[in-house]
Amino acid sequence: MNHARTGLVAGAVLSAGTLLLAGCSGSGDTSSTSRDSINYALPANFTPNWILPIGTAAHLNTNNRSIADSLWERLVAYDGSTGKIAWNKKASIATAADFAADGKSVTFTLGNRTWSDGKPITSRDVEFWFNLIKANKEQWAGYTPGQSPDNWTAFKTVDDTHFTITFDKAYNPQWMLANEFSEITPLPQHVWDRTDASAEVSDADRTAAGAKKVWTYLNTAAKNIAGYEKDALWKTISGPYAVKSFSTSGKVVLTANKKYDGGEKPGIATVNLLPFTTTDAEKNALRSGGVDYGYIEATDLDQKEQFTAQGYAVKPWSGWAITYMPYNFNNPAMGAVFKQLYARQAVQRSIDQTSLAKVIFNGTAVTGYGPIPQGQASDFLSPAQKDNPYPFSTSAARELLTAHGWSEQGGVMVCAEPGTGDSQCGEGVDKGTKFEMEVLSQSGSTVTDNMMSAIQSSLAKTGIKFSIKTAPVNSVLSQTPQCTASQSLCKWQLSFFGTAGSWYFSAFPTGDSLFQTKGGSNFGNYSNPDVDKLITASTTSTSTQAIQDYSAALAKDLPVIWLPEPVYQVSVVKNGLGGFTQDSLANFHPAQWKWTN
């Protein structure tokens, strides 16, 4: 045998042998945990790389934001860390928001707070943020045209602790607070308002040109990860923690801010945020006791006893998210079929969400029948969505198709009666069209692979051929863009990128980006004028009925294939670590963590 082949064979034997042994191996030891520190496992393959509490597209990650929030508290912390999604005033700089009677302005009251250098936090610090964002909105990751800061017409300082923001029209105050004002972070103007490192602090932000220079200066400084530990710029903070070290390889150590005067006093002095290249590496660290707050995959839930025996509790972390597969309504081959509501109903009725959630996801997922997350109770959920308008039944799905001119040939439904009549296939569906569709699905997840196999199987029973193609998630997103039928990149038919949930909402789950005509993340080009009106109403009406109407309409109209909503992660938490609720907005809040025994 040559060396290469010998290596291959040896590799195979070793690999297989290792796997065989792995099947018999037991758990590792447990190590005692220091009471004044905690080891938290960051998601696999994520490296913290941004400290500035203003996200840009290249640095948009919820974990970056969680670290920044620990250093600089938000004006309005609107999250799920208190057990329900609401304004957490203990973690906010503002103490009150009084909306004008006409709904066109709001006056904020700031708490009596100071920066870590002893200077007071004032309206000027909020204005500084406002000016930076106004002048640099195109670079800000939170920007959606027409929304903040476009719909904020003026910022008026009343005094050091009061200011007023006016809007272009009346809005739903809850939506404004949850989705727009929650983005504001008061920044230390008295330290950061300079155009370069050698310039004096000034009011440069008060002109657009100056604000652009300040933006560039801050972003340039933020790109120097190695400087996070020493750079004086990052030492003036308002949050419960300060950076002790910030490695370019991803390990971040936070230490309690002794000058913190807010409502969420840190319970643990040192927080170690640990990076991992793979989930398996993280699980090995967990098994060896090197992680206090980590995670496993849903498929590992049947090993729960192994972790509980090691002194951990397994706690699924539910996310404020929905999961779905967008149809490409502009696909040249299948777009006309996807535009038929009865066809979408047949597909939806072929998906057994209850079994998928229970079996494939080991009970960690919940069924999802519409655009409002169903993992948490909320006032936004309509009865129509909650009750599932299209329960699983492949026989009912077959009847839907046969009643509209389709007949089964060789196991696949074929359009036999083209036309626009009630019993015909529908507009644009040619005779002989086969009900065959392909999904480009996120690779790398056994749970997703299993779910796709199960969906393929049940769709086959209806007579719908469902092919599965896989690619890394970034590749899925780049290959399934918004498109027109004539474009070569419009060949995709279905897309799936929701292994850990397809879309995480801000606190108020509006669908303007996802389902509004030409919405920024409306990948499949869904368009329904009635739904557009409902979406607009949900952001302007003060009644929750508006968003419930939107919920009901999309549960019935099926702009996408609704799928079970998986948890954000299955957390594994060392016994004795408590004092917190896992935030469904997928942020972590170290100040709330406490060792209870």
Added chain:
Amino acid sequence: MSAVLNTSPAAETVVAGYRLSLRRFARNRLAVAGLVVVVLFLLFCFVGPLLYETDQTHTDLTQVNLAPSGAHLLGTDAVGHDELGRLMYGGKVSLLVGLAAGLLATVIGTLWGAVAGYAGGWVDAVMMRVVDAGIAIPALFILLVVSAVTSPGTLGLVVILGLVSWLVPSRLVRAETLTLKGRDYVLTLRATGGTHGRAVTRHILPNSVSTIVVAATFQIADAILLIAYVSYLGLGVRPPSTDWGGMLSTGLTAAYSGRWWLIVPPGLAIILVVCAFNAIGDGLRDAFDVRGRG
């Protein structure tokens, strides 16, 4: 007429040579055992499903992760497929893709090596530098890149595996060709007006058969391993189809759950078949090796 008179003794010699090789192969216990293992696996994968019928197209979420029992001799997997049936189903793909890709690589490598060796000069230099360059890039790396860009079907996988595996056979055949092209019968053919093509197809390749056959067996073993690697990394054939590497990959998530039946059977199948093909290859090499003949 003279040609007939000249070739008949040679043909008898060749036949006698192959009978001798066959006898030597039959005396090699390890090689025969390898052959038996391969035949048994071929029967298992291709005849087995006729005797042990299971539904490998549809999932059954009411029958997931069942331990081996009378109803399911090797248990079931995470979506309710009977694992024994899946082993047969996946084995079909592994063996078919392995055999096809191994043979494709051998054919490409043989033609490339024969042309390069026979032509010599700058043609040989250019062709073999291409081979050197190809060998410098790990096949697994190329496979992962290709699989990340596209999601090949079974036929696509055969072609891709074949295209990354022909380099070593081409070197072997070239070396053999270099020794053969100076032989009297090749020179005589050329002197009597025979074409280059005739020299290669009628003399060079037939006399390289032993090298080619041995290379082919090793190529098949390597191809089975490569498809296992690619599938193990989640980039193999698409569901509901599967192969042993894909089964191993799926089963790995159950490594700590005690569901050995998802890991051990496909792992053993890969080990046994790859070792069997290598044993056959070693046996054939020894059998064809004139230096070992007593």
